[in-house]
Amino acid sequence: MTTRRIYLQMKGIAEARELFFSRLAWESLAASEEIPTLAARGRVTAAPVWARWSSPAVHLAAAATFGATPERPRRLALGREAIPVNTGHLMPPGADAVIMVEHVPDPEADPITVEAPVFPWQNVRRVGEDLVAGEMVLPEGVEITPWAQGALLAAGVTRVTVRRRPKVIIIPTGAELVPPEELGGELPEGRLPEFNSVILAGLVEEAGGVPEVWPVVPDDAASLTQTLKRAVAGAEVVIINAGSSAGSEDYTYQAVAALGEVLVHGVAMMPGKPTLLGLVEGKPVLGNPGYPVSAVLSFEQFAAPLIAALSGRRLTPRARILVHPSQNLPSKPGITEFVRVTLGRVGEKVIATPLPRAAGAITSLVRADGLLEVPASSEGLEEDRPVYAELLVSPEDLEGTLVVLGSHDNTLDLLATLLRRRDPRLRLSSGHVGSLGGLMALRQGRAHLAGSHLFDPETNTYNIPYLQKYLAEMPLKLINLAWRQQGLMVQPGNPKNIITIRDLTRPEVRFINRQRGAGTRILLDYLLKVEGLDPAAIQGYEREEYTHMAVAANVKSGTADAGLGILAAARALGLDFVPLTPERYDLVVPEATFHDARFQTLWEVIRSPEFAAAAAALGGYDLRDCGAIVWEQK
């Protein structure tokens, strides 16, 4: 029951691929089939295709035309010496040249007068001008575009031999999984949604394969082995998801080893380490990791090139651009790490801001604009030192992106939606690094604007003293977004009866904090100081989250009893809320950004009735100063 396997010998990506691909019997796996040309778009020719007919198949008039004539002005009787004919139509029998109607002074007359010279076969598309019967229309190994389809039909080729799309069976494993078709209601207690198979099926199609998702197999070696045996008999490729890591119930290794051979178990990549590559009855079997980001990245390295090669496609590598990491990214040497980043051009540089690195965070892929690869030979990437990123969005998307870093507020999501609705070329990319983090980002040229709600007790104002301290040299405008309600988020019904900031020091109350530099953290420390309370007395003071919603999620799930945050976040998760103080949330807008047309559009959105209505619906926002320039620094 407890047969555990630490990865036997972890391989590098290239080595793993070589070990795997060099053992495949490519020729027997790749097959071809004859299909109608009408259904061949996107398929790859398996042999050269030769024209059955010439194209055009008959002589055709090549311009809007009207009769034939020698060089000197001459009269031609209509219907006998000259016959009207339209572009693309057949040449009348006996005619061997065409003159354009524009060159006939009066085309309605009879006889017509023609003045332009013409030589034999002028303005005639002769038989075979484009394609001669017996000529090659398409070579072997090319993808059939819509116009290639047209050329094939023009040449009378109605059936074409193409590479077969390999069938790829995907086997989800795990007794706790609820299949995607059954996710419409509530999730049963203790069950998890299965969605990796949907992701993998989409990726299989995009690589050129035909996916077939099988029912979830429970975690036991016998079931998986049996299922794998059947799958291998009916597919060119089998993907088991998951069950390739080192836990006691990871039976992929056992199943593949029992039926065939494990070639690779564990790849030096992150995410994606628990990848297994094997062979069963000559068929490639991939044990794909269970975390969704790992599943995708492992697929891209091993399954995608395999499926593409079998289907005859060549994968187009993603575009790469030079980017500047917004922070140091230490990484374990010996392992290739793929970091998901958001990207935005600020001034001359494209800034790459890392998203959460956890392999379970599927949203880190959804939100990513690019992928940074930290090579196995490296100990990480350095802040601001340029590296190449693979683009997950189009280069145009980057040019339309405004980067806002700093404090998190729920209305930023609203702004992003409304901005895109106003101009689909524009995107608002927000990174949550806390208010002070946002000011630092502006100072270093890593963001277009920053969200900030830094309270200064001495002057009893927001943001301005901090701007004077940290961005003294920068001409900028401070534009209000909203006043919002800060307070304690507690479980519904407030079971621990948390009413004041002092209640946080009670021994049975577990707190969840925001990170250093966050405006909310600064507010908490200020409130504690006013009350004369010691942070060390608060259980959980050292546990940090980066957003209001993450704090709320901790309270919601019971890992904490209280957290400081905004009403909108508490309301979004159905938590109770104990209001403590209103605070001003502003956007810090450097002059360079202020005069940027993209920001001007954003500013219009901020001052629109649509934004006011949507923010009001979130709760806890007072928009009396919304959009106003509250302060300027020249």
Added chain:
Amino acid sequence: MTTRRIYLQMKGIAEARELFFSRLAWESLAASEEIPTLAARGRVTAAPVWARWSSPAVHLAAAATFGATPERPRRLALGREAIPVNTGHLMPPGADAVIMVEHVPDPEADPITVEAPVFPWQNVRRVGEDLVAGEMVLPEGVEITPWAQGALLAAGVTRVTVRRRPKVIIIPTGAELVPPEELGGELPEGRLPEFNSVILAGLVEEAGGVPEVWPVVPDDAASLTQTLKRAVAGAEVVIINAGSSAGSEDYTYQAVAALGEVLVHGVAMMPGKPTLLGLVEGKPVLGNPGYPVSAVLSFEQFAAPLIAALSGRRLTPRARILVHPSQNLPSKPGITEFVRVTLGRVGEKVIATPLPRAAGAITSLVRADGLLEVPASSEGLEEDRPVYAELLVSPEDLEGTLVVLGSHDNTLDLLATLLRRRDPRLRLSSGHVGSLGGLMALRQGRAHLAGSHLFDPETNTYNIPYLQKYLAEMPLKLINLAWRQQGLMVQPGNPKNIITIRDLTRPEVRFINRQRGAGTRILLDYLLKVEGLDPAAIQGYEREEYTHMAVAANVKSGTADAGLGILAAARALGLDFVPLTPERYDLVVPEATFHDARFQTLWEVIRSPEFAAAAAALGGYDLRDCGAIVWEQK
């Protein structure tokens, strides 16, 4: 019956688009629909999507793990104080941290000993770590990737509101057309294959629309008007192909004007001029030109952006690279011209070689690697002066391309196929500019190698004297491809009894010639000189074609009675052949090319039994010297 229309006022591309798009009621044309998330890949969100659940929905073990422990070494009873748990599995009730199995000295013991420190919630994926219920999963207006599908399902979102794909009805017109489904047999006399609708349907799908091809409508105004009326009632967009040019039977203008409004008739682009843009009952109607290349290019300018906008997609512009035209490309000012080119990197430059410019030449699109745009403001492009090209192939394709310019030989197609079969990354791109043209291309660095069969009567040798004259400074190798049979191609049965070169001067014999600089032309002139014949005595001496196959096609179709060429071309079209002389066809290979790994692979192919067998099957080739280095210049 003869209501003709010359284009009323031809518009520039941008102006035409503006006139058209500014009149569309975008909001009523674009619709949204709710569909299952499982079917949403590739669709575009019509509204922001919010998480219904948190993800993960329960606390999960985050590493291959085994129990919990305080900082100092301690013993924990299995099953009570410590519970085995696998990565990705649910946390057992009461547990609030996880320690990795690798940190437990003997995981099989009971009690276990643990030495590593752990803090609350370490190695636990807490509820909502990735996504919190109520958080935005996807903003409005983004394309749903496989991983976005996964994120939606992880968040319990099983149905999603997306932009509807617009229905696009395509109406082919022309009584002479045979629909694509009926092209399997022989083409009936006087009929033409219809294939534009297949091309357009593919392009509609790729732009994000749902195409529906209607039956061919005959050329009459009443039928087309009636059909258009029905189509407009059932689609968001209607495309009529063709019938927008200035001929007498082009009824698209009449139909659109009768039912609605013609906004643009004639666009200053080439190919693509006969484009009509109109509105009928608020629906956009496009009259698409009849020549296939025009149809595609007009579609790309007007229909593609329209359909993409309605479906919410954004079209990814093609990659652009700087290329050097291989020759001057004069172009009419006032008209934007799109020139299809083949591309290949020779040394530091990417050389763009124009393909036939005729709009009827669908193969010019099929063979194209790129598109050059000659702006309306320009009189053309200059040889070797760099311009941007849009790429139709991947940048990797260019790196794998060997460019052979010069004389045409049918075995070059064979070589291309066999080369690609040996290494799918390699392509052989051949341009037919005649033997001398190939030598000039080598001199100017526009090709990797050249095909040549230049006979020198004084030395009675091939190629060498020409190389000494034109490429004296260039170290190179001359490698034989084949000896081949040159002769007269005549109609089957040789009805005009053409036996010798002298027969070409008979008054009833119409000849078709090769272009100046072609080895075959030089051979002809030599044979005429030997016989003391005057070229002016040959009817058709001044009619030039660029390939053996084109010459053969002229004979086949009856526009000529004889042409000089190779046996393989005559045989491909079923012509009779009067042999005149064997000749040597060589490849001229500069040293730089010779040492290129790509050429080495090609050379292997040339010397392979597969090539020998395939060339022999074409007929007329003698391979005794095939692959041999016949001469070297240091």
